[in-house]
Amino acid sequence: MKKFLQLFSALFAIWLFLWVLTPIIVRYCPPLAHYAKVAEENDIMPGALYYTDVPVSAESERNNRDTIQFLPHGPRPDPQ
Amino acid sequence: MSQQTDVVVDKAKSSWSDLWKKEDYWAIWLGLFFCFLALYLHVFSYSAADKEAAIAKVATAKAVMSEEAAKAPFKTIEWYNASDNKKIKVKSGEFAATLKNITKTPQRWKDNPLKAFVLSKEEADAAAAKAKPAAEKAKAAATEALDTATAAQEAAALEGFKNTALNADAEKAISAWRSADKASSTAASKAKVSPYNLFTTLPIIFLVLAVSFSIGIFFMGQSVVGFLVGFVGVFIFTVIALLMDKQFALRQWGFSAEAWAIILGMLIANTVGTPKAIKPALQVEFFIKTGLVLLGAEILLDKIVAIGIPGLFVAWVVTPVVLVTTYIFGQKVIKMPSKTLNITISADMSVCGTSAAIATAAACRAKKEELALAVGLSLLFTAIMMIVLPIVIKALGLPEVLGGAWIGGTIDSTGAVAAAGAFLGDKAMYVAATIKMIQNVLIGLTAFCVAIYWVTKVDRVEGTDVNLMEIWHRFPKFVLGFLAASVIYSYLSGQLGSEMSGALITDGAIKSLTSPLRNWCFTLSFAAIGLATNFRELAHYFKGGKPLILYVCGQSFNLCLTLTMAYIMFYLVFPDITARI
Known part of the structure; x- marks a missing residue:
């Protein structure tokens, strides 16, 4: 009985922290709210383990590769 | 401590029967089977005609x-459009699509956990209809931003792109259009909602995993029935951890399914106790090694040049220096009793968090409690750093590229790096995600070097020579499968080129099969770790707070060195590239 009580107390503590306290903390802490917003916009799961789990990794790689390979330099200076 | 008492004095032996009797080999057979199946379905079955058309495009x-x-x-509108047009889209075959479908894990949910498993057609249509007005609004905003960008670019073109002020205006307008266009794409994807029913696919993935692991269990001489009975419990537990991972608000803290599996498993094990029937299925090493061989497919070596030499220096020079320094610091200064715990913490802190900890712990045969402790530390500091570091960067007024490189090189978890980068802006996110991706690739080399170091130095009896056969006998063989998967996938990726590889290997073979299976294997292994871990044993490894001191000191060094290297490479050596990212 005592063991079950311990288990349910721990589960209750997790529930309280994540479902009750977290939304309150996020609401009153602008950086956390901004963090949640950008993660949502970019479809990022902050717990993702590897780059293949993060959709923006492919976009980032393409952007950086293209920048290096096709670095815009514009018209060459006119010959003097 | 364990190194002194566990010094191997007997001669290790290998025999041909190891090929079907040892879990290391079974991890290789299972992992490589799925790696080759993925290649067959997504790469080798791609028609030559389609390939030619894609190459021409x-x-x-x-x-x-x-x-x-x-x-x-500067990057013109046409430059960006051409970059987007390079993306190749490939439609998977029927069998490949079915496999992708059955490896699905619970979907994202907010209030009702049932929504993670079932979404009816009516609910999907209603969700799509709800998102439609926002998608249309975002599309209109993108069109307007494009018109403004086109006008600004034309004005700059009239001056032959030689007027600095007009060029700057055009660059700014084009950047605004890109942001609006991205927002429009995101909104459009939210307006496309498909129904799903995981209650039909979860039993199938259960069968696939249960049968695959049972074959190995049978040949390893263990009870298949006992394993299968216990596997039902471990699988249910894994599904609960994956469900928690997808709760909308919970991702705020960056807890992955693996973390949930450990937390919930330990709660059960240390309160009501893990049911006896489940214990035969707590095959931590078998699950983890199979997951690592599958992870090998994701270690594509051609990724390391994704951001050129600056990225290579930040990720591949700083990281090994920090890893080795932290390990030596742990041994010489803090005097960590366990070398395996020391190297696991050093790797997860310097390379890329949980995934590096898993690979390193398996390579040096760390105890499950040590892996759990290293992952716990990494999660704690990731949750802090992913919020604090972007705030510090903003407060210091550091440029986005430098901030992104700093974040990418220091925050452990890959997902948290991308989110912290996005906190600062798109440029920072691109740099941070790419640096972390390059660091991710370092896992293979790290695991291999740690395995070699352990068999030649740490496990060696003092005063004896270690010959090649001895190294072979003691070498953790699954690392070979891990490296083989990486070499095969990297070779094919290099042959295909980045665009074709992105479509066929990353989006095809990896994201459709090997990566979801790796996710299942890792979550299964962490559920097994949690269910088999005693709080007291864990507390024993934390004695004196040495693991915490090691992490804090190593991370402080990492922060200083990464920032210095990023500044030198991105601002002093390659400022041209930095200016155009």
């Missing part, structure tokens, strides 16, 4: 980009 886009790069000193 990429060549045309590259020609446009070359032309545009010479035309203006």
